[in-house]
Amino acid sequence: MTTPMRLKPTAVLFGACLFVTTGPVWAGDKENALIDKVVATYGGDKLLNLKSFVVVDKYNSFRYGQSQSPDEVDLHAGHSSVTVDLVNKRKNFRWVLGSKEDFRTQHQLFDGKTGYSIKHTERTLTENAGMTYSSVDRRHMFYLDTALVLMLNDNRLSASYEGEQSYQGTMHDLIKFKAEGNPEMTLFVNRENGRVGKMQRDYWAGGYFNYSFSDYEKKQGILYAANNYVTRAGQPYNVSVSRKIEFNKDVSNEFNKPKGYGSPGGKSLDFSKMSTTKLADNLYLVGYDWGFSIFYYTGEYFIGAGGYKELTQRFEAVKAFVGVDKPLKYQVVSHHHNDHLGGMKEAFDLGVTFIVAKDNIADVRRMAKVDIPDNRFIIVDGQGTYADGALKVLDFPNGHATHNLMSYFPSAKTLFSADMFGSRQASGVDNGGESNKKLRSALKQAGFKVEHFAAAHSGRVLTAADLDKSTGPVIDEICPADWAICEGR
Ligand SMILES: [Zn+2]
Incomplete structure (x- = not known):
């Protein structure tokens, strides 16, 4: 499948009614009608005019195939915050992994052009050539149905209708699409209410990742699932604990690089070619x-x-x-x-x-x-x-x-x-x-x-x-005081 151009339907450009000939015929009529239905469900113009959002998730993840011992499945607690500037294609990703007693943090920033890894404990900022707008958040957007709907709408050109399937006892319409820098994804759209019940994508080792969404809520007219559960190759992978979301927050000051941080290791090396x-x-x-x-x-x-x-x-x-x-x-x-x-x-x-x-x-x-x-x-x-x-x-x-x-x-x-x-x-x-x-x-x-x-x-x-x-004393990990997700650490 070719990489789709970033086009928006006329309805987006002019904020017109979504069901009146959104016109573009790059995807089939069936695909366009289904995408229009989902977009309308998730807030219509409010969704299409969305400029930014911040999503804060608490979750537990099962470490099948990545645990310390082959005989047990480890559990990791995660707490993430992703700030997304949809207009300038910028993201700020903050992550705390582990327990209160033993945790590590990760901070990645994409400023619209360049990706950076930031270490607050060591006070370093490293340019990362391989980091993109899609990858900077370690694919946390897959956990948010609203973000998937935006991606689908932005990539109508690539969308294909994949038939119907009963899921959790309700008939769903399946639509597959490809967004730049992401794997192919299939959304299961509930025929009765237009909500995304599930997203499915391939797992390289065989089988699928399945992201199930539930506990839908509306905020500022925009729909999102407050709960998600992910399986990988049929096994539990991720279970959400809580979700906080804010739409159209002023995020203009969210993408500044920290001042006074060194870069002792230089850039990250580019290993993209064999x-x-x-x-x-x-x-x-x-x-x-x-x-x-x-x-x-x-x-x-x-x-x-x-x-x-x-x-x-x-x-x-x-x-x-x-x-x-x-x-x-x-x-x-x-x-x-x-x-x-x-x-x-x-x-x-x-x-x-x-x-x-x-x-x-x-x-x-x-x-x-x-x-x-x-x-x-x-x-x-x-x-x-x-x-x-x-x-x-x-x-x-x-x-x-x-x-x-x-x-x-x-x-x-x-x-x-x-x-x-x-x-x-x-x-x-x-x-x-x-x-x-x-x-x-x-x-x-x-x-x-x-x-x-x-x-x-x-x-x-x-x-x-x-x-x-590399054998010097290790400094205790710092959870930055101004990170809300660090509370209690
Ligand atoms: Zn390993």
Whole structure:
């Protein structure tokens, strides 16, 4: 599907009655009629003339596939505030995650042109080239039916009627659309009252995200669901606790960058394009976006680590780079989180033997959706040496995952890890405090003389000196005093 142009129907431009030939024929009559009905339900002209809103949500999220242990599902409490300037396409996203005792904050700002990550504890402001108007709020707009209706209306060109379906006992009309920078979404529109009962979109690992809306309320003539519940691949994902919303608030002062903040790490690096980098003899780092793999070529076969989806693409890239067509014999599985297991089916199809912690075998099979035979697994019990000493593996259980296998290539004194030690900044490193001290001593104890640190989420390779720099005392997280969502912390 092509990216739609940002057109508004004449009714929007002139604020005319919505049902009188809104005219534009870029989507079919059926689509236009349905969109008009939804827009009218959500406030008609009041919705179309909306200039800004602030939505504050409290919710709980279930960490299926991202919990610390593969045997349990962790719960995270979230409290978010998104300020949206619809006229100038600006957003301010504030987020507090965790309990009163143990929380972290995130602050992201998109000023109409550029995205910034702001850290109040460290007093830093970092330009983020990959951040957009759509992504700055970490997709919190998906939780707000009113925002989805606005997106649908702005993207009529892409809309297609997908038939009817009974949902929660009521007939709904389905309409699919695509907004720039967002995945395709299908809205389930209640035929009786024109409300959006549900939004559905694909989940990359199979199945759908389903966002169900309920407890509709009207404020300043604009409709919104006060409650939402999200499932992912059929499992509970997000449960809303409370919602506060304000429409047409004066938000003109909401998009100023904080003054006096430093930018020690420079800009965030741009990893939007696939790259293959030779790190040392026979050792290569390949990937883009958030998914990188390391490959070691023994002369007869390759050894890989880094399990993101599109593993095949990365493997093809390294073979082309080296100029050989040899098999991927071993694939090291770092830990059980879904994102790092996205490429397991591909690894299986490539014929690898998995090097894995015993407790994570079930998750590899689950994500590969194949009952991989036992003889395709080599179990790491703490530590192991493979491929005639070309690869050493160390299990480093920590707060992120009960098992996390790190791959060490002694000939290049290079370690590859996932969710442990890495940076996507142009320079500098974040302070990891005590946990990085533990990492450093575990490596020393294992006899790994690491000089270079590669990681699954970055194309940047760090040094032993960087690890030393990241072991200072960690300052307590600050929740900014002027954030309403910080109340009580
Ligand atoms: Zn992880």
